[in-house]
Amino acid sequence: MTKHELRYAANPVDARKYGTEELRKEFLVEAVFVQDEIRLTYSMYDRYIIGGVMPVSKDLTLETIPYLKSENFLDRRELGIVNVGGKGKVTVDGKEYELNKKEALYVGQGSKEVVFSNIGEGQPLFYINSAPAHKSFPTKKVGADEAEVVQLGDEKYANKRVLNKLIVNSIVETCQLQMGLTELLQGNVWNTMPAHTHSRRMEAYFYFDLEEGQTISHFMGEPQHTRHIFMENNQAVLSPEWSIHSGSGTSSYSFIWGMAGENLDYGDMDVCAPNELR
């Protein structure tokens, strides 16, 4: 079963007036993983789709949704999948790919059937992102040892973390999509600080592996007009192209970032010094 909802894009000047409830309604995705369901959020930020697939007792097939007006989900789109649960299987047009936790699969435009399976080795949790695509690139798995690893941050700023580039153009050919996974080292809590914006691309974050009972304050908004959203484990948040996307947890955690837009240049960021934030 595929459930879906639509999120419109917001004007940053309007968004400055949003209170807690409106901010959460517009940007936060609370229920990403629901048993035996595919849940999708279609956003008007670069028509980016984020979602979760949780096969418990049956296989789940990615079906088209009305907003696409296409026969198959991937007729004019590409897809990125990262497993954040137990080992699972994704079958693309009959070809099987096993994904361990933190492994990724890029699925190229034009693929007809994508099936997600629980293979009895723990509960797989497939976090997915999709962007419009007008060229077909080969479907490719990015295994644990194929990620491009970058060490970031410093213990003295509580932001020491390991960034794993998974679906980026040095590893996989994509039209728009870029995805990766960042892990905060124990005792480190700040992600993406110094914060940045990139008006050329939107972004979505999905937080996971947060200790039970803990929370993450996700910071968004224009650098001089920031807001926060408290988030729980396994929740996602949309980041408009005008917004910073940074967070601080009450413990360490991991998160998946995904982006689409004007270019594929990962380093294309406008960095904001911490003491310039408002």
Ligand SMILES: O=C[C@H](O)[C@@H](O)CC(=O)C(=O)O
């Ligand atoms: O545009 C890039 C994204 O915001 C993330 O890759 C940042 C991130 O994972 C980090 O600094 O920890």
Ligand SMILES: [Zn+2]
């Ligand atoms: Zn970013």
